[in-house]
Amino acid sequence: MVDESNGSVRSPRRKAWPWVIAVAAVLVVVAVIVYFALTSGASGGGKPASSPSASASASAPVDGADPSAQPTPDPSATPGTMPELAPVAPDEPAESDDGLVAEITAMKAVEGEAVQAGEIAGPSVQFTLKLTNDTDSPVDLGLIAVNAYIGEGRTPAIGLVKPGAAPFEGTLKAGGTAEGVYVYNIPQNQRGDVTLTLDYRAGEPAFVFRGDVG
Template sequence: MTKADSIPSPASGGGGGTPARNRVRTIALIVAAAVVVALVVIGLVLAGARGAATNGGGQGDAANLVPGASGSPAPPSPSASSSNGKDEGGSDGTATPKVDPRYGAEVAQTVKQDVDAKLSGGLTAKVVSVEADDAKAVRAGETAGDAVKVTISLTNGTGRDVSLSQLSVNAYYGGKATPAVSLTDGAKPLVGALANGATASGVYLYTVPKAQQDSTVITMTDAAGSPVTVFK
């Protein structure tokens, strides 16, 4: 055998098979690396999708927690009536009467003494006259002397008979609205019931110093606890 015959050919099953195995190994490593890269890429994509979903959910929760945020209802704004607390006027828009400390009662209206005015209970009243008088002391607590005699008239246009048991007539005088003491000497207060459509007159006497009789103010109401009408 010659020297050339002793060298194995690459195609033979001898040591010439090593390069082929190396190529197979290389291809396997490349494929494995490609699989790993693909798995990494897929993992990153899935992680990004989960993160986006988590962020979206968080924003939704924040929107529900923050008033005025998108997707959440705005808190109701207070109405004009509630912002004012208690209603300052009546349901018809008129001002609610307030207690006048001078008279110790709410004042429905203030009118001149010779003007017809409807009282809170529905009767129509007028101060016919306020005259100087010299009264006598008849009962305990009364003081004889300077007084005013007040004549009033009441007209019932309510459509029904009205009891006068709740009629209240009072007098005040001076800049501080000093209450005048009522007198019985010569007084003829209205009592009983006033028939529908009827008019009746009454006389009331009060102790008022002569120098302040021109400042006399009369208040009237025909329903207990109701606002008074002031006649000046």
């Protein structure tokens, strides 16, 4: 352009505002993108999803068991113990209310042998027990559990297989007798107060023999 007043050439003035608007628009778009990226990330990791497996395992009963069912306590049992008959001396017979008679027919000092896991070899006592069935029904001898304890506090004595253990087995008919042999690791200096129990049926009081077995 020529300035008619002085004849000089003058450059045309460019308008800058369209560029400013474009830059501002770009900044707005970037800001919106950043905002949505931050908010979506926070909502995804801010609150952990609940675990369906954890809630299911907490509410479902195990093996179909009724969670409201409670075991019925045995009225004849004292807290923490099984029901027992009154103890008798090792050389005396014991009789249950239904007519089964138990007795220790022999006690023999032996040297116990460790042949199974948990057994400890050493001075032991071998007990021969006899059952007489004076009831009208057979007795399943496979259900019998015999245990020995040492001292007033009833420290469990370790049972052994050898020498000569032969637990009760089979069925004892009405009017018949049967024998079982049991071996327990009992030190010689602890045989003055030993308790031997014979549990023959669930819910029935166990036979108890207590005294000197040395």
